Amino acid sequence: MKRKPEKGLETRAVHGPHIGASGAMSTPIVHSATFSFESLDDMVVEQEQTSAGAFYQRQGHPTIHAVEERLAELDDAEAALLFPSGMAAISTTFLALLRSGDHVVCVDPCYGGTQALLQWGKERFGWDHTFVDSRKPAAFAAAFRPNTRLFHLESPINPTLACFDIAAAARLGHERGAVVSIDNTIASPIGQAVHALGCDLALYSATKSLGGHSDLLAGVVTGSRAHVTPIYETRKVFGPIAEPTMAWMLERSLKTLPLRVRAQNANALELATRLSGHGDVAQVFYPGIPKHPSHAIAAQQMREGFGPLLSFEVRGGAEAALRVVNALRVIRHGASLGGVESLASLAAYTSHKMIGLEGRQRCGIPEGLVRVSAGVEDVNDLWADLEQALAKAVAVGA
Numbered sequence: 001m002k003r004k005p006e007k008g009l010e011t012r013a014v015h016g017p018h019i020g021a022s023g024a025m026s027t028p029i030v031h032s033a034t035f036s037f038e039s040l041d042d043m044v045v046e047q048e049q050t051s052a053g054a055f056y057q058r059q060g061h062p063t064i065h066a067v068e069e070r071l072a073e074l075d076d077a078e079a080a081l082l083f084p085s086g087m088a089a090i091s092t093t094f095l096a097l098l099r100s101g102d103h104v105v106c107v108d109p110c111y112g113g114t115q116a117l118l119q120w121g122k123e124r125f126g127w128d129h130t131f132v133d134s135r136k137p138a139a140f141a142a143a144f145r146p147n148t149r150l151f152h153l154e155s156p157i158n159p160t161l162a163c164f165d166i167a168a169a170a171r172l173g174h175e176r177g178a179v180v181s182i183d184n185t186i187a188s189p190i191g192q193a194v195h196a197l198g199c200d201l202a203l204y205s206a207t208k209s210l211g212g213h214s215d216l217l218a219g220v221v222t223g224s225r226a227h228v229t230p231i232y233e234t235r236k237v238f239g240p241i242a243e244p245t246m247a248w249m250l251e252r253s254l255k256t257l258p259l260r261v262r263a264q265n266a267n268a269l270e271l272a273t274r275l276s277g278h279g280d281v282a283q284v285f286y287p288g289i290p291k292h293p294s295h296a297i298a299a300q301q302m303r304e305g306f307g308p309l310l311s312f313e314v315r316g317g318a319e320a321a322l323r324v325v326n327a328l329r330v331i332r333h334g335a336s337l338g339g340v341e342s343l344a345s346l347a348a349y350t351s352h353k354m355i356g357l358e359g360r361q362r363c364g365i366p367e368g369l370v371r372v373s374a375g376v377e378d379v380n381d382l383w384a385d386l387e388q389a390l391a392k393a394v395a396v397g398a
């Protein structure tokens, strides 16, 4: 089922599976929306090639396919599909898997868009779902029902970076007859090999670390051929396929993915460590910090560090956190993560606005929480920026 990786991560990222196939170092961008054939027989052969085919762009396409092959190889999976956004990848996967009356168990708090999708499916398609607290894996089993079709995971969880034992969760899902999917956007395929941990489907917002330069919107699904084929069929029905130029941009980004992820993860760990010793910081949330409740399990199942995201609670609460973010100069204030540029955001105004104060309290998200996605800048500049912003925020508050 799983591909055995024959080459190291960097080699797979740089070359992809077709080293030297055409002689071109960079995959040619084929813009053609349709393709012509010498004979009906030739056309039928292409038509049946699923995503590999050069038949009609919505079904598959040479440029997109080259990137899909590289993504599959990077994630130790048989197959990958590329979508025009992370939400297109997640929603097409759910549409492929779920019928009316099916039940989903989903870790809480999962990505807000995924919560909205589950609510949409409940109202329009008769799906049902139960959220389970990601910090209490012992309670996961109780949420399953005979009609549970999908167990949807996310670890680490934004913005508290709580992690749970992914392999144990995947075993539980399989025992109960569910398909196990995981949104592995935060760690990326470099930071967490989720197929080796037993997940059936890995989902990515490629807008984040995979793209990595805040200049494209994309989504990816990887898994065994058997798991990915129904999603391919669903993509054909609804039509959310990536277009060739974006696919090429993503492929270009993938070549430096291991380098970027390692640099981001190293910067995140350094910032989290320094913030832990800062007097104006009440609490640091980063699984790389030995004090973090998920440190042991994260150290076991993550690799190449602990991800680019860290959060910290500023003394002085929501107002102080807002002043910190407004005072940052090198670290830019904006939503998103995983790019080469460091970004800061306030969970209460972005990713966790929708769930309200009560929802944030339920998930253990303090109001004074600042989330930082570490980029690849010089860590001393990032630290100096955080120090001056904290000093300003506290001086005003005093």
Ligand SMILES: *Cc1c(COP(=O)(O)O)cnc(C)c1O
Pocket: 085, 086, 087, 088, 111, 113, 183, 185, 186, 204, 205, 206, 207, 208, 217, 218, 219
């Ligand atoms: C951004 C994000 C998504 C959604 O991806 P888009 O590319 O914005 O559609 C899904 N899951 C996680 C964890 C994300 O961070």
